[in-house]
Amino acid sequence: MDKVRIGSVGLGRLGLRHAENIAAKIQNAELVALCDVDNAKLTETADRLGVKHRFASFEEMLSLSDMDAVVLVSPSALHTKQIAAALAAGKHIFSEKPLGVTVAECKEAEKAVEAHPNLVFMLGFMRRFDESYQYAHQKVSAGEIGKPVLFRAYSQDPEKFIQGAIAFAPHSGGQFLDMAVHDIDLARWFTDSEPETIYAVGGCYAHPEFAQYKDGDNVSCLMKFKNDCMVFLFAGRTAPHGYNIETEIIGTKGTLRIASVPQKNFVEILDAYGVRRECSENFLERFSSAYVNEMQEFVDCIITGRKPAVSVYDGTKVSEIAYACKASFEQGTLLKF
Amino acid sequence: MDKVRIGSVGLGRLGLRHAENIAAKIQNAELVALCDVDNAKLTETADRLGVKHRFASFEEMLSLSDMDAVVLVSPSALHTKQIAAALAAGKHIFSEKPLGVTVAECKEAEKAVEAHPNLVFMLGFMRRFDESYQYAHQKVSAGEIGKPVLFRAYSQDPEKFIQGAIAFAPHSGGQFLDMAVHDIDLARWFTDSEPETIYAVGGCYAHPEFAQYKDGDNVSCLMKFKNDCMVFLFAGRTAPHGYNIETEIIGTKGTLRIASVPQKNFVEILDAYGVRRECSENFLERFSSAYVNEMQEFVDCIITGRKPAVSVYDGTKVSEIAYACKASFEQGTLLKF
């Protein structure tokens, strides 16, 4: 295959970004179809990006014969079903996280993927494709920081998006499933190990609205991994300074910190507020190139027949761990994994 | 009282520093006596600092009538007994941490202090007297960062001191008692609250020698405090980069980080290793002015009749929490406090 013909479903903020990337920035790829229930947005986007086929129905899009792959940026609750349908239709799949909204759904997705060994399935843990994370991972893999002692990760959303988060709260699955999954994935990737124990805490520090969904606006958990590495994760929705994704790996020989200052760019400002860096706005800004890199990897895997580094099993594992965090948080107990 | 006449016991590294500070940098104080079992060191130091009275025995020093206060930098196991004796002799006391090596000892010290309400008793939690910690505490107290969400503290000793740490391991009480107590004190000070639950983990990542004492070379714990604040503490002995004391308080309105780069001074170096800051060597360098400030506070309290901010009860509480961390770490369980 010279060129991968892709249909993309879902035109929310991230869906739009994926569509734009495929249309313009991914080599050996062509955006041949778009699918969304919002007809105005569908038409506007397809016209702007020069996309021929437009669908309101995912099933109809799947019947398109000159389409090799689908990109799922649809609501989480639809993922498992769409994965099964797309595989049955012989399409390669790139799916946004989560793999499914329950662990049972994830297991179903695993079976569907296993039944189609010749089709590429990749999950969108884009942080692994950010240049800084990749640089750090190479150093860790090369043993430059020795044995991992503590893995610490923060995921903070700006306070200014809080109304959206509150509105989405009934469907988000809670902060561990909605936000911490990326850090859970990073923890497994960097330590090459799995949790043994989990203790999660948190609460509603600024926004009591989350309590009715048994969720908090800020949560954290401490895990001990099977290789003895300590893992501390923090996820919050009330950062005044911006979108703060920060990761630290302390090893016996050295420490790596990724984005310890969540700087927007290389500009430093000296003014009445001191010496300061403005921060990233949101995930689209911070992981702009990571989204391109992961999609390129998806396309390259299809063309070369390579398997993506992020497998369907990673999706299940991350969900299982996130559910355990949620359970520990809700019950106030220590869980063995 | 115009001038506080002080006798200091113990001439280890920190004892020496306290003696030098009292002799030269503390206003309204006079170093009138020194006590140490090492006679050569005692003579050398007393001669150098111009100190008149020298003692091998603490009890003999207490009988000195023209001495108002004692500073205890003696071995931890002696603290409680020396506190009781000094109070009985009518002396004000500045004692290095810990208050006692068991909680029972701490309770005894409490009683002795309560029995002498007119004598000043102060415990050496010097970090509270560091300018940066004080600046941050004022901001937190003034509500500038809103409600505390997460308190995170790291205490890392340089790997180059590891042989000393191993030699001291049989007597240290473990990392939570030996190192984390300062961060436990800071957590209580910044959050104005107490732990409710504790889960501690850790291990021997580089130095198996600590295992025989049921200790690790790196440990951490996650606590939920009664005011809902999450508290994460990490203590390690294997930092290659230097002495790293780092504290972060994330609030609903802002975040403060103290010494997120443990820079030695204001010099930045650009060379073959990149753009870099050299780090603090040890506690004497990092908290150089804090040691002066706390001793000045002790002297000022005696002169003005004020009570020190750090009370004997703080000493007990910190010990209780450190013992709970130790128990959680040893048993692998979640503890309610």
Added chain:
Amino acid sequence: MDKVRIGSVGLGRLGLRHAENIAAKIQNAELVALCDVDNAKLTETADRLGVKHRFASFEEMLSLSDMDAVVLVSPSALHTKQIAAALAAGKHIFSEKPLGVTVAECKEAEKAVEAHPNLVFMLGFMRRFDESYQYAHQKVSAGEIGKPVLFRAYSQDPEKFIQGAIAFAPHSGGQFLDMAVHDIDLARWFTDSEPETIYAVGGCYAHPEFAQYKDGDNVSCLMKFKNDCMVFLFAGRTAPHGYNIETEIIGTKGTLRIASVPQKNFVEILDAYGVRRECSENFLERFSSAYVNEMQEFVDCIITGRKPAVSVYDGTKVSEIAYACKASFEQGTLLKF
């Protein structure tokens, strides 16, 4: 025009990068031809990038009718002649700096460009297209830092490339023409003004080889601009830490610094060398996205009929200023401009 068909000449490091960008990352562009005297490199690159037409002769390439534009990454001495020829052949031109190797050549280029008002001509001052420089420029233009007081710019090449710089010294025109031109362009762009006085100094601090060409390995100049802004430029070839492009604009209301730490990425390392950031390797790494952005701008200008922000006159002005710096440096005099 839907798609701009481009032929690129010169396959050195930067030429290769431009070719790769056009082939893969530029929207609405197609790389239809490559030209280089090194046949092996030409064939390898054209095969790899799927480029149909290959030429050893620039003149022959110009005769290609289904080619709309040329990109000149050829030796500096050829620029003026190639610009004239390409314009005469009706091609749009993107030319790497310098416009010409003498001011007279630049003036010739101006005339050629003026004679073809319907063809797009753009010069490769890529720093203007770097996200951080653009962000800073918007702030300055919006008046956020008030009136410009001091513009300071550093351009430092890593010491490890010194042998290449020495080998190139006979043809480089000296550091002001070879390196400082980018900063001269930035100074004019940020201050929207021109030099009035120039005083330049420097020398051979580590590598006496440059002296025979009346050049130094490190040079600097102080200019007063017509709007009163002070401008200080420093260019060096002996940086041990990496490729350091750093710019500061001090205004009456605030200061902006771009890349005050020339960090390679967002990874911070804590190890035996302290707390450190590794630095950019070279211009291809640091300005990776700027090279894409500028080429996209070139293509967009052709398609939309817009004029590029960087004009042929900018090329002449920058050369005039660089020559004045060189003269001041060689003669040790203050020059009025």
Added chain:
Amino acid sequence: MDKVRIGSVGLGRLGLRHAENIAAKIQNAELVALCDVDNAKLTETADRLGVKHRFASFEEMLSLSDMDAVVLVSPSALHTKQIAAALAAGKHIFSEKPLGVTVAECKEAEKAVEAHPNLVFMLGFMRRFDESYQYAHQKVSAGEIGKPVLFRAYSQDPEKFIQGAIAFAPHSGGQFLDMAVHDIDLARWFTDSEPETIYAVGGCYAHPEFAQYKDGDNVSCLMKFKNDCMVFLFAGRTAPHGYNIETEIIGTKGTLRIASVPQKNFVEILDAYGVRRECSENFLERFSSAYVNEMQEFVDCIITGRKPAVSVYDGTKVSEIAYACKASFEQGTLLKF
């Protein structure tokens, strides 16, 4: 001599600080006399610091027999005369900068000092006694950064003090004499060399009031030193972010930057303004310990008979260079030194 008995003249902000330091923080020193024309301030300060002798007249203070040394923090115009008188009275002298308000005055001071070889004379270039500057100087002296290529220094006063600066403008001598002298001293100290050429520029960017005194609110100069080192100095009065004293020494083997971020302390703030450091307020805050260190050095020199590192000739040289900068700035010419 066991204890140096000091009389201090002048109780402005810096005079007050020196008096407080001598009274409380300098070993082997005693503050025995204070002199100021403001009687209320004199009485209040002397009472508070427990100083026995108080004078409105400097001459009367000199007649005090149990006083070994004087500290001059008086108006600049009085320095030379007071130096001569104090030496004639057999007193050691610590004088604030400048040595004199003209070069002729400085030469007179030199002669007076030379006539009293047994008396210690020290000039208050306190930056040399700041820990970070000392650390950097040791590295430079040890050859760690190779041969000095560029010395760059900024001295910026906060905009909020501008009214004071305007009021003082008729008497300040201009920015080079008033502010840049500290950086001129540092340049000579770090490079161990002297200027050969000087070109100075600047202007009134925000405050035209300075023009009538032939001064600017922001000025800079580029010098070539005899050892070939390039020296760039910038002095400004309009910094919105605070008191910014920043120094960089670029060498052939490495670069050192002192206070590239003029951080007030070790606290980092993350809030709506980004990730930021608050800045130093003024010289008293930034050089708090340097003022102690320099006075201790003065006292130690008297006691041990050592000569201070900062000599009277340093004072003259710095004044000569500052006057040359001023002349170049006023005339718009390049000066050979």
